[in-house]
Amino acid sequence: MAKRYFDLSDDVHIAGRWHLGMPINAVGQDHGAWLFMRGDPAQVQGRLRVPLYRLGKTLDFSLADAGAIPVVHAKVASLLKELAPEDVQLFPVEIDGQPDHFCLVNVTRLVRCIDDEASEEVEYWTPEDGRPEKTGKYRAVAGMRIDPSKVGDAKIFRPWGWTIALIVSEEVKEALEHIGATGTKFKEV
Numbered sequence: 001m002a003k004r005y006f007d008l009s010d011d012v013h014i015a016g017r018w019h020l021g022m023p024i025n026a027v028g029q030d031h032g033a034w035l036f037m038r039g040d041p042a043q044v045q046g047r048l049r050v051p052l053y054r055l056g057k058t059l060d061f062s063l064a065d066a067g068a069i070p071v072v073h074a075k076v077a078s079l080l081k082e083l084a085p086e087d088v089q090l091f092p093v094e095i096d097g098q099p100d101h102f103c104l105v106n107v108t109r110l111v112r113c114i115d116d117e118a119s120e121e122v123e124y125w126t127p128e129d130g131r132p133e134k135t136g137k138y139r140a141v142a143g144m145r146i147d148p149s150k151v152g153d154a155k156i157f158r159p160w161g162w163t164i165a166l167i168v169s170e171e172v173k174e175a176l177e178h179i180g181a182t183g184t185k186f187k188e189v
Helices: 074-083 170-178
Strands: 005-010 048-050 052-054 061-063 069-073 088-095 102-107 121-124 138-142 156-159 167-169 184-188
Touching (some): 005 170, 048 102, 069 074, 074 088, 074 102, 074 170, 102 156, 167 170, 170 184
Parallel strands (some): 048 088
Antiparallel strands (some): 005 167, 005 184, 061 069, 069 102, 121 138, 156 167
């Protein structure tokens, strides 16, 4: 039986939910998507703080910095550390006005697995686009499907070329559902 994988996103349709801003370090430098979406380990000096962009209902799983960086409650962080220790780095974060413990999740696995043929639509940067540093990389991916045979032992990863997506194994999905983690939304890929 083939393994199943899911795009894990932030359920933005939860009424009255909070929205988180860009992570910053102790001296106010931002640590946004450029650092935590590469699919490799990151170096961070000092404790991180995540400001509230909009007050609201606290969630166990949220994507900070306009939907790019996972921030999770300690119970979710513990689950991820147990199920996928090779796939994530966890950084404690302070969230304005929040007494509970939260962590920023840096996904450290990058997997070349997008199935261009099975996906609804893929578009690549071309030389004509005038962005030589991006030529040959994904410009857009709609209805993404992955080739599970290329995933290996990764349980949480970002797909090469489309790192905005956060993919989890069925085991991780079911574990998150089992603990009742709020804020999660899954779509099979």
